[in-house]
Amino acid sequence: xxxxxxxxxxxxxxxxxxxxxxxxxxxxxxxxxxxxxxxxxxxxxxxxxxxxxxxxxxxxxxxxxxxxxxxxxxxxxxxxxxxxxxxxxxxxxxxxxxxxxxxxxxxxxxxxxxxxxxxxxxxxxxxxxxxxxxxxxxxxxxxxxxxxxxxx
Numbered sequence: 408x409x410x411x412x413x414x415x416x417x418x419x420x421x422x423x424x425x426x427x428x429x430x431x432x433x434x435x436x437x438x439x440x441x442x443x444x445x446x447x448x449x450x451x452x453x454x455x456x457x458x459x460x461x462x463x464x465x466x467x468x469x470x471x472x473x474x475x476x477x478x479x480x481x482x483x484x485x486x487x488x489x490x491x492x493x494x495x496x497x498x499x500x501x502x503x504x505x506x507x508x509x510x511x512x513x514x515x516x517x518x519x520x521x522x523x524x525x526x527x528x529x530x531x532x533x534x535x536x537x538x539x540x541x542x543x544x545x546x547x548x549x550x551x552x553x554x555x556x557x558x559x
Contacts, residue, residue, distance in 0.1 A: 411440065411448030421457045428457070435474040436460050438482065452485040459494075466502065512549055 417437075418425045431437055437456050439447035456477055463473045476494050480486045538555055539547040548554060 410442070411450055412453070414439070414447050414449065417449045417453060417457070420454050421461075423457060423461075431457060431460060431470075434470045436470070436477060450485065452480075455486070456480075463498065466498075467505070468498070468501070472501075508551070511551075 412420070414425050414428055417423075417428055421428070423431075428437065432439065437449060437453040439449045439453065442448050459477070460470075460473050464470070476497055479494065480490055534548070534554070539552065542552045
C-alpha cells in the first residue's frame with residue numbers, strides 16, 4: 408500500500424481536528440488503512456469524503472444519512488465522477504423534498520402568524536375544536552398533516 412496521508416496530514420488538509428477525524432471514522436465516513444506499524448493511513452479520497460460530509464452537514468443532513476450514501480462508494484479505489492454523480496442524485500432528491508417542506512412551512516406560517524398555535528383548542532380559524540390533536544402531539548399541520556375539510 409502506498410504510504411497515504413497521516414491523520415495529522417489529513418487534519419491539516421481538511422481543517423478538522425484529529426479528534427474530529429476519529430469521530431467521523433467511528434461513523435464510517437472515512438475508513439483508513441493501517442500501515443505495517445499499525446498507524447492510520449488515509450487516501451486522498453478520504454479528504455473528499457470529509458469535505459463532502461462538511462457540506463452535507465451544513466445542509467442539515469445527519470451523519471447517519473451521509474454515511475449511508477458514502478457507503479455506496481467503492482472501498483478499493485478512489486471514487487470517480489460517476490460514483491459521485493450517483494451520490495449527488497440521492498442527495499438532490501432529498502434536498503428537493505426538504506425545499507418543498509420548507510416552502511409549505513413558510514406558507515403556513517404566513518397564514519397563521521397571529522396565533523401560531525396550529526394545534527391548540529384556542530385557534531378558531533385554522534384549528535377550530537382542536538381537530539389537529541386527533542392526529543397526535545405537536546404542531547401537526549406544520550409537521551405535514553393536512554387539516555380536515557370543514558365544509559362537509
